[in-house]
Amino acid sequence: MKRIYLVGFMGCGKSAIGKRLHTLTDIPFYDMDHVIADQMQLTIPEIFNQYGEPYFRQLETEFLRSFPEEFCIVATGGGVAVKEENIQLMRESGMVFFLNASFRDIWRRISTDVNRPIVQQSSRMELETLYKKRKPKYLQASHFTVETTGKSLTEIAEYIIFQIERYQ
Numbered sequence: 001m002k003r004i005y006l007v008g009f010m011g012c013g014k015s016a017i018g019k020r021l022h023t024l025t026d027i028p029f030y031d032m033d034h035v036i037a038d039q040m041q042l043t044i045p046e047i048f049n050q051y052g053e054p055y056f057r058q059l060e061t062e063f064l065r066s067f068p069e070e071f072c073i074v075a076t077g078g079g080v081a082v083k084e085e086n087i088q089l090m091r092e093s094g095m096v097f098f099l100n101a102s103f104r105d106i107w108r109r110i111s112t113d114v115n116r117p118i119v120q121q122s123s124r125m126e127l128e129t130l131y132k133k134r135k136p137k138y139l140q141a142s143h144f145t146v147e148t149t150g151k152s153l154t155e156i157a158e159y160i161i162f163q164i165e166r167y168q
């Protein structure tokens with residue numbers, strides 16, 4: 001059984017679409033950020049503050065290495081697809097969907113959210129630079145690109161279900 005991974009920049013909808021996919025299909029759903037936060041008994045900003053970003057990145061890779069093999073949906077963290085090892089781990093164990101959203105939509109969604117440490121410490125221009133730098137990584141990591149602009153969460157989830165059913 002293969003996992004379904006959702007990758008993409010912060011605010012592209014990985015968590016929200018993962019939840020919607022779970023509601024529509026009943027396939028088990030895991031949000032990597034939430035699993036890691038629960039394991040550490042800390043919020044993501046607390047992990048960044050107390051242990052630093054490199055440690056958080058190790059926890060992400062550890063999650064991908066050790067998570068039980070099962071048919072499930074995984075909403076990854078926005079930085080997961082940046083590391084080569086993570087890309088290999090995801091591509092070998094499942095189908096990877098890149099949720100492509102415009103920076104304009106992303107900024108509208110995340111600029112005022114205090115739960116994303118990288119947003120807290122970056123200007124709009126710095127975030128847009130990071131968005132452009134990461135995009136080739138998301139494309140490299142993924143088997144499918146899902147265009148999300150102008151689509152509802154349900155429309156996006158239904159398209160992903162269509163692709164899962166085609167390839168199962």
Ligand SMILES: Nc1ncnc2c1ncn2[C@@H]1O[C@H](COP(=O)(O)OP(=O)(O)OP(=O)(O)O)[C@@H](O)[C@H]1O
Nearest residue numbers: 009010011012013014015016077078109151152153
């Ligand atoms: N296509 C969409 N239509 C409407 N709202 C959306 C859409 N995609 C995402 N959103 C909303 O944008 C916000 C951010 O989305 P979400 O938390 O799912 O992003 P994420 O990709 O999981 O980000 P992160 O990498 O930081 O975890 C949420 O409130 C979500 O409901």
Ligand SMILES: O=C(O)C1=C[C@@H](O)[C@@H](O)[C@H](O)C1
Nearest residue numbers: 010033044077078079116117
């Ligand atoms: O894009 C990123 O680097 C991040 C995205 C979030 O999902 C969290 O994993 C954390 O805020 C870092």
Ligand SMILES: [Mg+2]
Nearest residue numbers: 014015033075
């Ligand atoms: Mg998320």
